[in-house]
Amino acid sequence: MNKYMASLALCLTIVSPAFSAETKLENFQVDTSVIAVERGVDAFMNSCHGCHSLKYVHFRDLAGFGIDKDRITAWRGDSTLDSAMTSLLTDEASLQSFGKVPPDLSMIVRAREGGANYVYSYLTGYYLTPDGKTSNHYFPLTKMPDALEISTTTDPVKRSGIMEQAHDIVSFLSWAADPHESERESLGYYVIGYLILFTILLYNVKLQVWSRLKA
């Protein structure tokens, strides 16, 4: 039986590469530190918040994560700590300017195949076509302008600065899409550790009970 199970498992591993995504995305490591997320909020408020909302993220959530209170006060302006980070741009105005309502970004990292890798690749994927138009390697039909201006920047130092900014924005958006991730993972180690010990005990109980049979 085991021989057959092994060959079944082998067949699975042969099939599985076919399940991976077709498009090659930039490989991206999300920075979960408070400092990176704080830089990300700042970049987001400057470059994205004009059009994009984060309706499931409230300013108080930023404070709960440990971001500096004074910076939050500066970002939120007249809105209260309890209000969601919604954009001031109305749907009608955005329809007029872009022909489309910009999507809410609260869940964007979790709502796209490729997750953070995709959003980072997309943000830094703008380029100039030979006839001087802006396009995007990962989403050619996008209606969004090149907000970080990476397509028109040629200076390598400035370009790496923009990539760092994109990195921070995506780190922030990753946190926004799954704010309890770090809590979840740290709790997970305790739960799994406890269960491993408990299962070892259960195994010994089982051995002891079954040893009566042989006697």
Place this chain on the structure above:
Amino acid sequence: MASRIIEWIDHRFPLTSFIKHELTDYPTPRNLGYWWNFGFLAGFVLMLQVLTGLFLAMHYKPDAAIAFDSIQHIMRDVNYGWLLRFMHSTGASSFFLVIYIHMARTLYYGSYRSPRELMWWTGQGLLLLLMATAFMGYLLPWGQMSFWGATVITNLFRATPFIGDHVVVWLRGDYAVGDDTLTRFFALHYLFPFLIIGAVVVHLVALHSVKSSNPSGIDLADKDNIPLHPYYTSKDFFGLGVFLILYFIVVFFFPHSVLEPANNVPANPLITPDHIVPEWYFLPFYAILRSVPNMVGGVVAMGLSVMVFAFMPFLDRSRIPGGGRYRPVYRIMFFLFMLDILVLGYVGYVPPTSKTIAIGQVATFFYFGSFVLLPFISRAEDKWLFKRGLPAKIKALIASEEEDKRKRKQR
């Protein structure tokens, strides 16, 4: 004092005799492997789903305008709401995994054979109920995949003869999937687990009447049976520990692996996702549906692909007990069938191209072919094995099974 209370209860309710009959004296074959853990695990996952679902329902709003928001409220604001939700979503996948292993074990060891046909058929009913519950639950997050999955699947009922269009409207409560569909699916998603619990009770009553099957394929003599408690309770709980480790690794570290990214986009009737794909546990059946060019034919094939298992007790004509254990041809058929299901799952997952459709059609043909040919193959295999001469061990098994049957007839 305690013994007096129990005495008082026993006078009015068969507590002690129940525990004795169903646990401490309940005979279980001593040769069961770990594949026999999965029934217990399925019962455990059912309870897990009912409990996490109960607490989720306290915070969820079945209203198309706010359903998606209420999930985000659970994920972000409710204390440990994310844990409840990930336990429930991972639990759904675990439920199917456990049930599929439980079924595969039954098929491999021939546990569906007489006298356990009713176990197999109530199990078949449980599978259908589970599928319906999972399907309705998947609409509740009201994401793009929820909405379009429900649209595609309810649309299949158009294949019903004469009243197809009415059936679809009746199921949806509207001409298209909408708020009415969501509220009724929520009500039914809350009801169905209780139907499942009822069916599980029937399944268990049948089990305690015919007792567990075992790898030998025949009922063992009394000396080879041991009490369920403490032997199999201790073994089941160890298996549960292993299961929980694997389950919580997914819950805490890879919870998004069982959630489709497109379902994190709110339902939008105006935008169809590029690629509508059901949950992994429906993929093989979905592939069979797509393999038949005609819609009615596809729906019939899909329904049959689930229900065909019920015919196993009639299709398997072999006299040799123990399923795959003592029958090399059946064993090969079993593993080819498992492989075929994996191929179908892959075909159901990828966007259809002419190549994958062709592969899917061959795999569908092989899927049903296995069942159609089984009576002939099992008969031929039986003859071949008898002609070659059976090992003494199997001869003894058959002899003791026949003696068993004779005794039962005399009674």
